[in-house]
Amino acid sequence: MASQALDLFLSTNIEDLKAKGLYNVIDTVQGPNGPVIQIDGKSLINLSSNNYLGLATDSRLVDAAVQAAKTHGAGAGAVRTINGTLDLHNQLEEKLAGFKHTEAVIVYQSGFNCNMAAISAVMDSNDAILSDELNHASIIDGCRLSKAKVIRYKHSDMEDLRSQAKAAKESGLYNKIMVITDGVFSMDGDIAKLPEIVKIAEEFDLITYVDDAHGSGVLGEGAGTVKHFGLSDRIxxxxGTLSKAIGVVGGYVAGSKQLIEWLKLRSRPFLFSTSQPPAVIAACIAAVDILMNDKELIDKLWKNGRFLKDGLRALGYDIGHSETPITPCIIGDEVKTQQFSKRLIEEGVYAKSIVFPTVPKGTGRIRNMPTAAHTKEMLEQVIGVYEKVGKEMNLIG
Structure with a gap:
C-alpha cells in the first residue's frame, strides 16, 4: 500500500505548481529533433532545441555512429577504469584537447556529470567557491557536493567578485579558493567577463573554472568562450558538453595533463559509471572534425540569430541583453508566459516557456534558439506568429 504521506505531498505540490504556472508539460517529438519537428502529428518550427549547428541530424554523424556500432558493438561494457576505455574514447579526448587548445581532456556521460565530478574531486570542506548567482544548476549541485563554502557573487559584477575574493583570501579560512562561471549564460545569452575574472583570479590566486556548455561551437571560431578571449592558457x-553544438550527448573537462590525471583517479562519475557507447563517441568525433575544419555552420548560426533578434526587437519585445544567438523573449508573469508559449505552439512555432526554478520568479520567458539549420523563410514565419500572438495577448502594440 502506497504511503499516505507521500501521496499527500505529491498531490498537494503538483497542484500548487499548476496554480502558479510552474507545471511543465513534457512533449514527445515524433522523429528527429531538427529545425522542424513533429508533435502529435503536427509540424512545428522548432526554437527550443540546443542543437545549435544542426549536427544532431547530420548524415555524417549518423554514418559514423552506425559504423562504430558495427565495429565496436552497442555498449562499452564497463567503466573507464576497468576495461571500458575503447580506442574511440582516447581518439575523442585527444581531438577535443586540440580543439580546446589544452594539454588534455576527460570525457563524461553528460555535461551535468562534469560539474558533479570535477568540482567535488578538487574542492572540499576546507575550501571556498566564488560562484556567479546565475550559474547553471549543475554547477550549484557540484558545489554542494564538494562541501566547500559557497560564496555567491552578483551576476557578472566584477566589483562584487573582487570584494568577495579579497575577503575570502584575507580571512585565511580556506586552503583553496575557486571562481566558477558559465561562459555563456543559457537563459539570457550574455557572455561572462572572462578577462576581468582572470585578472581578479591571478591577483588572489583563485582556481578558474568556466562551464562553456553554451559557448563551445558558438564562440571563438567554435572553440568556445575561453578561446574567444584568448585565455586558453590562463583558465x-x-x-564543455557534447549535447549542444556537438549534437550528440556527453560532456568533458579540458585542462592540464596533471588535472585530467587527477580527475581520472578521483572523480566519481568517471570511476563508477559505465562509459559512453561507441556510436556516441564516434558521432562526437565526426562533429568535432566538422567544427575544426568548416566554420560555415557557425557563421549561419550567428546570421540566423541576428535576424531573429532584429525581428523580435522591431515588434517591441524585451529580448534582454543577449550577446549570442540565444534570444530570450521576456514576459515576466509565469502564467502569462505559459499561455503565450501555448499559443505560439498552436500557431506552428515550438517555443517553450522557461519559468522558475530555471529562472528567477517574475522573469518568465520564451527562450528562442535559432540554429544553423533554420532557413530565413522559417524565421520570417516565426516573427509573423510572434506578431499575431503578441498583439492578441496585448504584449506588444
Whole structure:
C-alpha cells in the first residue's frame, strides 16, 4: 500500500505548481529533433532545441555512429577504469584537447556529470567557491557536493567578485579558493567577463573554472568562450558538453595533463559509471572534425540569430541583453508566459516557456534558439506568429 504521506505531498505540490504556472508539460517529438519537428502529428518550427549547428541530424554523424556500432558493438561494457576505455574514447579526448587548445581532456556521460565530478574531486570542506548567482544548476549541485563554502557573487559584477575574493583570501579560512562561471549564460545569452575574472583570479590566486556548455561551437571560431578571449592558457578548468553544438550527448573537462590525471583517479562519475557507447563517441568525433575544419555552420548560426533578434526587437519585445544567438523573449508573469508559449505552439512555432526554478520568479520567458539549420523563410514565419500572438495577448502594440 502506497504511503499516505507521500501521496499527500505529491498531490498537494503538483497542484500548487499548476496554480502558479510552474507545471511543465513534457512533449514527445515524433522523429528527429531538427529545425522542424513533429508533435502529435503536427509540424512545428522548432526554437527550443540546443542543437545549435544542426549536427544532431547530420548524415555524417549518423554514418559514423552506425559504423562504430558495427565495429565496436552497442555498449562499452564497463567503466573507464576497468576495461571500458575503447580506442574511440582516447581518439575523442585527444581531438577535443586540440580543439580546446589544452594539454588534455576527460570525457563524461553528460555535461551535468562534469560539474558533479570535477568540482567535488578538487574542492572540499576546507575550501571556498566564488560562484556567479546565475550559474547553471549543475554547477550549484557540484558545489554542494564538494562541501566547500559557497560564496555567491552578483551576476557578472566584477566589483562584487573582487570584494568577495579579497575577503575570502584575507580571512585565511580556506586552503583553496575557486571562481566558477558559465561562459555563456543559457537563459539570457550574455557572455561572462572572462578577462576581468582572470585578472581578479591571478591577483588572489583563485582556481578558474568556466562551464562553456553554451559557448563551445558558438564562440571563438567554435572553440568556445575561453578561446574567444584568448585565455586558453590562463583558465584551469574548461567544461564543455557534447549535447549542444556537438549534437550528440556527453560532456568533458579540458585542462592540464596533471588535472585530467587527477580527475581520472578521483572523480566519481568517471570511476563508477559505465562509459559512453561507441556510436556516441564516434558521432562526437565526426562533429568535432566538422567544427575544426568548416566554420560555415557557425557563421549561419550567428546570421540566423541576428535576424531573429532584429525581428523580435522591431515588434517591441524585451529580448534582454543577449550577446549570442540565444534570444530570450521576456514576459515576466509565469502564467502569462505559459499561455503565450501555448499559443505560439498552436500557431506552428515550438517555443517553450522557461519559468522558475530555471529562472528567477517574475522573469518568465520564451527562450528562442535559432540554429544553423533554420532557413530565413522559417524565421520570417516565426516573427509573423510572434506578431499575431503578441498583439492578441496585448504584449506588444
Amino acid at each position: 584551469d578548468f574548461q567544461i
